Amino acid sequence: MDVFIAGFGVVGQGITEVIRDKQELFIKHFGEKVRIVGAFDTKSLALDPSGLDPDELLKRKDSLGKVGKDEVSDDIVKLLQDTEYDLLLEVTPTNIKDGGAGYMHIHTALSAGRHVATSNKGPLALKFRELTELAERNRVHLRYEASVGGAMPVINLSRELLMGEEIASMRGILNGTCNFILHRMKEERFSFQFALREAQELGYAETDPSYDIDGIDSACKLAILANAIFDRDVTYADVSRTGIRGISEEAVALAAEHKQVIRLIGEVSKEKLEVAPRLVPAGHPLSIGGTLNIAQLLTDLAGDVTVVGRGAGRMETASALLSDILAILKNGETRRDAKR
Numbered sequence: 001m002d003v004f005i006a007g008f009g010v011v012g013q014g015i016t017e018v019i020r021d022k023q024e025l026f027i028k029h030f031g032e033k034v035r036i037v038g039a040f041d042t043k044s045l046a047l048d049p050s051g052l053d054p055d056e057l058l059k060r061k062d063s064l065g066k067v068g069k070d071e072v073s074d075d076i077v078k079l080l081q082d083t084e085y086d087l088l089l090e091v092t093p094t095n096i097k098d099g100g101a102g103y104m105h106i107h108t109a110l111s112a113g114r115h116v117a118t119s120n121k122g123p124l125a126l127k128f129r130e131l132t133e134l135a136e137r138n139r140v141h142l143r144y145e146a147s148v149g150g151a152m153p154v155i156n157l158s159r160e161l162l163m164g165e166e167i168a169s170m171r172g173i174l175n176g177t178c179n180f181i182l183h184r185m186k187e188e189r190f191s192f193q194f195a196l197r198e199a200q201e202l203g204y205a206e207t208d209p210s211y212d213i214d215g216i217d218s219a220c221k222l223a224i225l226a227n228a229i230f231d232r233d234v235t236y237a238d239v240s241r242t243g244i245r246g247i248s249e250e251a252v253a254l255a256a257e258h259k260q261v262i263r264l265i266g267e268v269s270k271e272k273l274e275v276a277p278r279l280v281p282a283g284h285p286l287s288i289g290g291t292l293n294i295a296q297l298l299t300d301l302a303g304d305v306t307v308v309g310r311g312a313g314r315m316e317t318a319s320a321l322l323s324d325i326l327a328i329l330k331n332g333e334t335r336r337d338a339k340r
Contacts (some may be wrong), residue, residue, distance in 0.1 A: 014318035022198030146320035152309030
């Protein structure tokens, strides 16, 4: 299978390492290699129909700050349409305003009859139904496990392993930065601002932390889950959203006196779609601390099914992308197969 990587930041480099290191797995289970035939970042393009050397891509990015030797094309649409590949790995940064370049990359690849696996929340949180219907019309796969929860396999778990279950609701912690801040406020009695600064110093929070602490990231993920698991037709804007900016030391201490913690919880069902701080009993699965994500699914047969994992990171997100690559390989549908 030939793949094209759109975006070569932390996640793009992570999935390149995984593709390099998992060739024996691909050959053992599917009888073929996974080749990278193209990759681009904001500055450059690398392209070779016979396959690119992952180590060379990684070394060039590390030493020169760009993935390729050539300038990136001004006409990315034409590039994605004309290049021969089976799967687009779309791992550019999220744009929640209009989906940004990621939306264009995904739309173009699906329209051209290529599979897509993405970690990009923006296009899915805004145009989920449009993109999934486009994939269906063109008989290709659009997979997005990496867009929610990093290494926490909630989407594939719900849609595949729990296919026979009726899932009544899902609630969970979908943003590790907020969880870290609230955890530190309780454990160390830090103020919100002090805990936020610590998160920024450790690299968990951006210089402008609004995307995390105002619940935007969690709301994007919740919209995707609502569409993917509950077959709703919603966007990020439909999520009732309250962040953690207003949580005080006093509120955290008062909760602790009653053996409770405050956590930013996202909840979705057929009727509900909300992200907000909630009181959680100490010791409950949703009281988990640190930067972990957690999702708790309420099912009709299995009862509560809880999944915990690292919600972000280079290899964690690459792990989720790998699961989608393997799923597409398992279906045995590549462009080369269609040509035989």
